[in-house]
Amino acid sequence: MARPRTPRLPPAIRRLRGLGMPLGSVLLAFAIGGAILAVTGDNPLTAYGALVCGGFGIGCTFGENPALQISNTIVFFIPLVTTGVAVALPFRAGLFNIGAEGQLLAGSIACATIGIKLGSLPTPILLPLVLLGGMVAGALWAGVAGVLKATVGAHEVVTTIMMNYVAQWFLRYLIVGGPLELRPGTSKSFPIGHGAELATLLPASNSMIIFGLPASVYRVHAGLLIALVAAAVFAFLLWRTSLGYEIRAVGQSQKATRYAGVSVPRTVIVTMLIAGAFSGLAGAVQIAGVDHNLTDKYFSDTTGFDAIAVALLGLGSAVGIVLAALLFGALHSGGSVMQADAGISSNLVLVLQALILFSIAANFIGHIADVVPGLRKREAPPPNAPPAAGSLAEAAAPPAELA
Amino acid sequence: MTPVFDILKLLLTAHLWQATLTWAVLLLLPALGGVISERSGVVNIAMEGMMLIAAFFGVTADIFWHNVWLATGVAMLAGALLASVHAVVSIRFRADQIVSGIAINIFAAGLTVFLIGRFYGVQDVGHVSQAQLLPNVDFPLLDKIPFLGQVVFQQNVMVYVALVILVLTHVVLFRTRLGLRIRAVGEQPQAADTAGINVYLIRYGAVITSGLLCGIAGAFLAIGVSNTFTPNMTDGRGYIALAAMIFGKWTPFGAFIACLIFGLGQAIYDNNSIIHISPYFLSMLPYLLTLVVLAGLVGRATPPANDGVPYVPGSE
Numbered sequence: 001m002a003r004p005r006t007p008r009l010p011p012a013i014r015r016l017r018g019l020g021m022p023l024g025s026v027l028l029a030f031a032i033g034g035a036i037l038a039v040t041g042d043n044p045l046t047a048y049g050a051l052v053c054g055g056f057g058i059g060c061t062f063g064e065n066p067a068l069q070i071s072n073t074i075v076f077f078i079p080l081v082t083t084g085v086a087v088a089l090p091f092r093a094g095l096f097n098i099g100a101e102g103q104l105l106a107g108s109i110a111c112a113t114i115g116i117k118l119g120s121l122p123t124p125i126l127l128p129l130v131l132l133g134g135m136v137a138g139a140l141w142a143g144v145a146g147v148l149k150a151t152v153g154a155h156e157v158v159t160t161i162m163m164n165y166v167a168q169w170f171l172r173y174l175i176v177g178g179p180l181e182l183r184p185g186t187s188k189s190f191p192i193g194h195g196a197e198l199a200t201l202l203p204a205s206n207s208m209i210i211f212g213l214p215a216s217v218y219r220v221h222a223g224l225l226i227a228l229v230a231a232a233v234f235a236f237l238l239w240r241t242s243l244g245y246e247i248r249a250v251g252q253s254q255k256a257t258r259y260a261g262v263s264v265p266r267t268v269i270v271t272m273l274i275a276g277a278f279s280g281l282a283g284a285v286q287i288a289g290v291d292h293n294l295t296d297k298y299f300s301d302t303t304g305f306d307a308i309a310v311a312l313l314g315l316g317s318a319v320g321i322v323l324a325a326l327l328f329g330a331l332h333s334g335g336s337v338m339q340a341d342a343g344i345s346s347n348l349v350l351v352l353q354a355l356i357l358f359s360i361a362a363n364f365i366g367h368i369a370d371v372v373p374g375l376r377k378r379e380a381p382p383p384n385a386p387p388a389a390g391s392l393a394e395a396a397a398p399p400a401e402l403a
Numbered sequence: 404m405t406p407v408f409d410i411l412k413l414l415l416t417a418h419l420w421q422a423t424l425t426w427a428v429l430l431l432l433p434a435l436g437g438v439i440s441e442r443s444g445v446v447n448i449a450m451e452g453m454m455l456i457a458a459f460f461g462v463t464a465d466i467f468w469h470n471v472w473l474a475t476g477v478a479m480l481a482g483a484l485l486a487s488v489h490a491v492v493s494i495r496f497r498a499d500q501i502v503s504g505i506a507i508n509i510f511a512a513g514l515t516v517f518l519i520g521r522f523y524g525v526q527d528v529g530h531v532s533q534a535q536l537l538p539n540v541d542f543p544l545l546d547k548i549p550f551l552g553q554v555v556f557q558q559n560v561m562v563y564v565a566l567v568i569l570v571l572t573h574v575v576l577f578r579t580r581l582g583l584r585i586r587a588v589g590e591q592p593q594a595a596d597t598a599g600i601n602v603y604l605i606r607y608g609a610v611i612t613s614g615l616l617c618g619i620a621g622a623f624l625a626i627g628v629s630n631t632f633t634p635n636m637t638d639g640r641g642y643i644a645l646a647a648m649i650f651g652k653w654t655p656f657g658a659f660i661a662c663l664i665f666g667l668g669q670a671i672y673d674n675n676s677i678i679h680i681s682p683y684f685l686s687m688l689p690y691l692l693t694l695v696v697l698a699g700l701v702g703r704a705t706p707p708a709n710d711g712v713p714y715v716p717g718s719e
Contacts, residue, residue: 036514040521096501144694154697155706157501158649161448161642162690162697169690173683300635308505345520350513357506358488362496 022313022320024365026327029355033348046342051349054337055330062341067211069333071218075290077329079104081227082282083307084314084321085234086142086275090156091316092238093271094251099145099160100279101304102167103138107280109171110137111196111287112189112294116180119193126195131226131284138280139273141167146272150265156272168299175294182293189294198222198289221289228322230278235318237274247271279304306332309353312360328353410671417553419670424554427659427666428565429628432620433644434651434658435572436613441653442576443609444589446711448504449489450617451641452511457482457621459515462632463522465531474626475537479618485511486614490607497713508641516634528632537561537627561623568616573655585609589707592714602714617641646693653706665689 034044053059055073057066083100090097110133118126141163148154174180180189201220202208208215238244249257250267258264282303287294306328313327314320331353335346359365413419433450440447461478465471489507492498519528540563542556576582587595588605596602624640625632643665650664651657665688672685 040518098501098505148694148698152697152699154699157448158645159694159697162646162694165639165642165690166687166694169683169687172686173681176683178681178683302509305505305509308502312502343520345517347513347516347520350509351517352513354506354510354513357502357509358492358498361498361502361506362492363498364496367496 018315020369021360021363021365022315022324024368025313025356025359028359028364029352032355033352036351037344037348042342042344047338047344047348050338050342050344051331051334053341054334056334060337062337064337065211065213068213068217069337071220072333073326073329074220074224075329076332077325078221078223078227078289079282079286079303080306080310080325080328081322082230082285083279083304084310084325085230085318086138086278086282087307087311088314088316088321089234089238089247089275089278090271091311092251093247093267094254095149095268095271096157097142097145097160097272097275098157098308099142099163099304100275100282100307101301102160102164103141103276103279104283104286104301104304105164105167105171105298106141106276107134107138107283108287108294108298109167109174109283110134110280111284112192113180115192115196115287116190119190119196121193121195123195123197126193127198127288130192130196130288131281134280134284134287135277136280138278138283139276142272142276142279143269146269149272150268164304171294171298175296180294187296191293192287196288197292198285200289219290223285223289226281226285230281231318231322234278234321243267243270279307306353309357313356413671413674417550419667419674420550420554421557422670422673423663423666424558424562425628425666426669427662428562429620429624430640430644430647430662430665431569431659432565432616432623433613433641434647434662435568435655436616436620437645437648438651438653438655438658439572439576439585439609439616440613441648441710442589442707443585443606444592444707444709444712444714445490445493445606445610446500446504447489447610447613448501448645449485449507449641450613450644451637451639452504452508453482453485453614453617454621454624454641455508455515455635455637456485456511457618458625458636459518459621459632461618461622462528462531462625465535465626466529469535471535471537471626474535475619475622478622478625479615482616482618482621483611483614486611486617487607489614490610493610493713494603494606497715500711500713512635515632519632519634531626531630533630535626536630537623559623559627561619561627564619565623568619569655569659576655586707588714589709592709592712596714596716602716606714620644643689646689649706650693650696664692 030048034048037044037047049059049061053061053064054069057064057069060066060069083104086100086103087097111130114133115126115130118129121129142160144163145156145159148159149156175189176187177184182188182190199222200218201222201224202210202215202218204216206214206216210218238247246257246262246267249260249262250264254264257267310321310324310328314322314324331349335349338344338348339346433454436453437447437450457478460481461474464477465474468474485507489500489503492503493500523529538560539558540560546552546556548556576585584595584600584605587598588600588602592602621637624636629636644662647658647661647665650661651659668685668688672682
């Protein structure tokens, strides 16, 4: 069958075309979410207006402070970037890391434990120590899945799910009647030492007024810089180092990579270790920058799952991940405003997130483009399809495939 | 020494084993759903979400209509509807089945709490009265057998239903033409298609069946074991069922044995005041044991050859 010739568009336009899938998926999700709202008796515009106010501080009608809303969005944004990277990197190697949540918990547990036990150390020593500790713990947590995948071919999706729950129950053990619990019945740990705390970007002062509110209410912290550096490191690692080349090669074709003399098992393990270190860092930053202790809210934390949506929506690129994390950070921050102002459960955000995932996974936009005349794209599959799509098939192959 | 002694003493009570079977069945139903779905070649990590949505609609139907059987039917319908979303997205649109599964679980967690706000206004669903719960059924005579009678024959009606479904699943999968077709579609869809089997139809059927089974489990959880709906009440059971499916190497009875082990852990957990170890280590056990199985220490756990691979007619 002869392929229709598509006229070559200027690179800038073609690049914009690539945005059609993620943007279309988000719009489609909001449209379906709006339909759900309308059916259950809410005005979608009121709901989405409150979401935009809560997320970006625009168009607020209940007197929310725009600067505070943006600050809240950034606080949610920080761990989403770092865990988003932790999902996106293994994607490139054809690995699906559902374990960012467990790795994040491992990182926060390590950070809290070190920050509590060595709490008297000064900042220059303790802060690097807790962040490093978090990275090592996260790396080890993901490393289990990497080693099992590389040696016996155990599917990383299943092993990382199991590791998520092991981390969650271990956290419960630690802070519910366990060695880190502050007092019996509190379900939270001792606070970390001041030396382990990550500074807020604005001075923690009640007297200094910024945008009409005391500076101390803005919780934006130095983790913002860490997250942006993590995204940059991810891009550099992937596109400017030989390891990054190997990771992408393994994701494209294990057979060809092996013939090129690259050890596939080694690359799989290293990829998971690095991914885990990113997630662990996210957890450590969350403890050091926001919470300063382990609490029961970590039992129901979903950052590591949101990260999957962030990585997919961001098409696995650093810039995309930052933008997607900003969207989901805004949705989280906006959700609570929507609940307060419009009386609509903030769980609508989860529904929207799920709809976005469906839309991306099923490539609804691509199918719509196929049937709408004039929107037909070029024949090649979208460059943004996650390489993980075929990973399960590889997992089912005998482990010799990895030897 | 005392913890070991305490556990031994606990293990001799019929009450413990009765609870073990109840908890095991709660895991068995979604695990069987997983076995059927994955045997046909569709990866299903969405049992958690299907159970959760079924639990919500089961409770809601029971509260509105005061009929537990109707409520169970509604729960099954809810599970099947959500399963058909997974089926359409996975089979028709050839989506990544893991992403779709995650989306289903997030969707169910979000939608149920969102709907609580819509249907009930406050964050409380209210309770189903004792008379409207799935009943316990004691088998006459058999329930008088010492020990065994209490463990097996004084159970909730859904326990017997689930055990019948267990045997049925085994027989259908391994002793009937339909079962052969399901397994053929999961192992070699191209060959099955050539032999005239409708690959899509079999896969749709298998995924929707898994939704129905998760629906029963959701009903059993919400209006059998419990009497209300609370947000995220499945609490990872769908994932433990996934673990049981792998632990049992994608066979119904293998999964059942895994469910019994995990159920025993839950039953001991519930009696943790008697034993003096942190119950949270018990909760970790299903996941750790599954990792051990996956590590190949207890034989290989190999999924069906084309598990998770969308079928494209005419390929290869």
